[in-house]
Amino acid sequence: MRDLSENHRWLSINTATVRKAHGQDVPLAAIFDACARKGIRAVSPWRDQVAAMGLKQAALAIQSLGLELSGYCRGGLYPAVDAAGLQAHIDDNKRAVDEACTLGAPCLVIMAGGLPGALVGGKAQHPQSKDMPRARAQAAEGMAATLAYAKSCGLPLAIEPLHPMFAADRCNINTLEQALDLCDQLDPAHSGAIGIAVDCYHVWWDPKLEQQIARIGPKRLLAFHVCDWMVPTTDMLNDRGMMGDGVIEIPSIREMVEAQGFAGYCEAEIFSTAWWNRSTQEILDACIARVKTAV
Amino acid sequence: MRDLSENHRWLSINTATVRKAHGQDVPLAAIFDACARKGIRAVSPWRDQVAAMGLKQAALAIQSLGLELSGYCRGGLYPAVDAAGLQAHIDDNKRAVDEACTLGAPCLVIMAGGLPGALVGGKAQHPQSKDMPRARAQAAEGMAATLAYAKSCGLPLAIEPLHPMFAADRCNINTLEQALDLCDQLDPAHSGAIGIAVDCYHVWWDPKLEQQIARIGPKRLLAFHVCDWMVPTTDMLNDRGMMGDGVIEIPSIREMVEAQGFAGYCEAEIFSTAWWNRSTQEILDACIARVKTAV
Numbered sequence: 001m002r003d004l005s006e007n008h009r010w011l012s013i014n015t016a017t018v019r020k021a022h023g024q025d026v027p028l029a030a031i032f033d034a035c036a037r038k039g040i041r042a043v044s045p046w047r048d049q050v051a052a053m054g055l056k057q058a059a060l061a062i063q064s065l066g067l068e069l070s071g072y073c074r075g076g077l078y079p080a081v082d083a084a085g086l087q088a089h090i091d092d093n094k095r096a097v098d099e100a101c102t103l104g105a106p107c108l109v110i111m112a113g114g115l116p117g118a119l120v121g122g123k124a125q126h127p128q129s130k131d132m133p134r135a136r137a138q139a140a141e142g143m144a145a146t147l148a149y150a151k152s153c154g155l156p157l158a159i160e161p162l163h164p165m166f167a168a169d170r171c172n173i174n175t176l177e178q179a180l181d182l183c184d185q186l187d188p189a190h191s192g193a194i195g196i197a198v199d200c201y202h203v204w205w206d207p208k209l210e211q212q213i214a215r216i217g218p219k220r221l222l223a224f225h226v227c228d229w230m231v232p233t234t235d236m237l238n239d240r241g242m243m244g245d246g247v248i249e250i251p252s253i254r255e256m257v258e259a260q261g262f263a264g265y266c267e268a269e270i271f272s273t274a275w276w277n278r279s280t281q282e283i284l285d286a287c288i289a290r291v292k293t294a295v
Numbered sequence: 296m297r298d299l300s301e302n303h304r305w306l307s308i309n310t311a312t313v314r315k316a317h318g319q320d321v322p323l324a325a326i327f328d329a330c331a332r333k334g335i336r337a338v339s340p341w342r343d344q345v346a347a348m349g350l351k352q353a354a355l356a357i358q359s360l361g362l363e364l365s366g367y368c369r370g371g372l373y374p375a376v377d378a379a380g381l382q383a384h385i386d387d388n389k390r391a392v393d394e395a396c397t398l399g400a401p402c403l404v405i406m407a408g409g410l411p412g413a414l415v416g417g418k419a420q421h422p423q424s425k426d427m428p429r430a431r432a433q434a435a436e437g438m439a440a441t442l443a444y445a446k447s448c449g450l451p452l453a454i455e456p457l458h459p460m461f462a463a464d465r466c467n468i469n470t471l472e473q474a475l476d477l478c479d480q481l482d483p484a485h486s487g488a489i490g491i492a493v494d495c496y497h498v499w500w501d502p503k504l505e506q507q508i509a510r511i512g513p514k515r516l517l518a519f520h521v522c523d524w525m526v527p528t529t530d531m532l533n534d535r536g537m538m539g540d541g542v543i544e545i546p547s548i549r550e551m552v553e554a555q556g557f558a559g560y561c562e563a564e565i566f567s568t569a570w571w572n573r574s575t576q577e578i579l580d581a582c583i584a585r586v587k588t589a590v
Contacts, residue, residue, distance in 0.1 A: 124527035165460040167500035168526045178502040205462035207473040231463045232419035
């Protein structure tokens with residue numbers, strides 16, 4: 001297991017972590033600059049932030065600041081009420097693949113989607129269908145189509161199993177076991193064209209955590225996300241904790257993923273209204289401190 | 296699969312569902328009376344409500360009103376920072392077993408507990424330990440001790456796997472598979488002395504739902520709880536939906552449990568600040584209507 005206590009060489013900042021400061025949106029260009037000034041080596045940007053900045057400008061800024069990417073957030077959201085809807089989502093995922101390639105991302109993170117119509121403009125609402133087996137089949141079909149395209153571009157897809165509390169609205173792939181079964185189905189040769197983003201927040205509770213991480217193997221371990229689970233959690237989406245403030249034994253999970261050969265970035269992805277009310281400096285300083293002591 | 300559309304013969308009311316009316320606590324005696332007046336045949340009371348009414352008075356009221364019980368809520372909450380704490384929790388579970396026998400309950404529902412010290416007076420707080428494997432081992436040890444006592448009283452224990460969002464504070468048994476593995480460990484003979492309470496709210500999201508329900512078998516299927524998952528869910532604890540208002544395909548889950556031989560009560564267990572602001576009559580009428588159309 002790597003010693004991370006000396007510096008923040010292996011910290012990556014998911015740009016959602018510093019999406020806001022003092023409650024106000026922060027432009028992606030300012031986020032990139034702030035990270036670079038702090039000696040942070042990698043980021044993982046979101047599509048909406050990249051679109052607002054402009055894809056080419058974002059790619060240029062990343063290059064000129066010498067930043068690496070630990071991922072690109074995100075593809076997925078496949079389920080739809082009909083075939084045309086699913087195809088539209090697949091087409092959108094191909095655009096996300098293209099963007100990830102332009103930005104030089106090592107993988108596109110895939111959040112499968114929940115039930116059709118349950119997430120509109122980022123807001124959860126009552127879905128158009130309750131048919132979960134069908135929604136899961138659509139997610140698999142959408143991923144297969146995206147994978148065919150991503151392979152032609154040489155870009156790996158990273159399935160991120162999300163916590164079961166998001167099954168209805170955001171992601172119907174909810175355990176590592178389920179995600180790995182899907183990898184086996186879509187890529188029986190274990191080529192590494194499709195793998196897993198392990199986010200501690202989503203998987204820490206799983207009684208099969210150690211068993212399933214041991215099943216991933218180095219080729220499929222594409223990303224490692226960190227934050228913490230607060231007790232109590234007052235908001236399902238935006239009450240994530242800074243590493244060390246909650247109940248997840250993050251170092252023990254890092255030990256498991258590194259035992260599989262993972263040697264990449266620990267990506268801090270913290271959706272938190274409380275932290276978004278502070279300054280960008282405070283958030284980044286806390287991430288830098290905590291990656292050394294609590295990751 | 297039974298036809299429930301004609302009457303509410305197989306509806307049971309978990310007394311937490313009508314714990315409050317117009318935002319105020321309702322005495323258990325009034326809950327029993329209201330259920331009996333509506334022709335509801337069964338209830339599942341909570342320990343704190345029974346304690347407030349008096350155990351003997353509660354038992355007498357249940358008998359005189361001709362009510363059956365579909366369960367008694369609840370035992371468990373085993374994890375502790377030390378052996379003395381665990382023993383105190385085991386002792387308390389023995390008292391819960393005695394109460395369940397006095398009331399004539401068919402089973403004691405077991406909510407394992409989360410991390411030690413994470414639930415105090417019903418409120419979640421930062422725990423005293425983050426060691427989840429140890430907390431799970433304590434839950435298994437506590438259940439084994441409770442089972443030995445419950446067997447001597449002839450009372451089955453019903454392990455209720457709770458949704459993974461409660462892993463830290465309420466219950467570290469979070470999937471049917473995990474609960475059934477524990478049943479196999481504690482009762483390899485499948486005697487029925489320990490089994491499962493299937494609550495749709497906690498298990499609906501599970502990709503292994505059908506597979507694991509098929510594993511339960513009739514002897515271990517001790518209780519079936521219904522309510523619905525709302526999208527969005529605004530509160531993790533008290534925003535459960537009335538059957539039919541959310542996204543769970545409850546009839547498909549009932550079909551699975553009845554295929555295992557289950558022929559007992561469908562117990563409505565709805566923790567909902569919104570419903571608790573209505574009258575007891577309204578809540579019971581809704582349960583009666585929905586058990587016919589949405590269960």
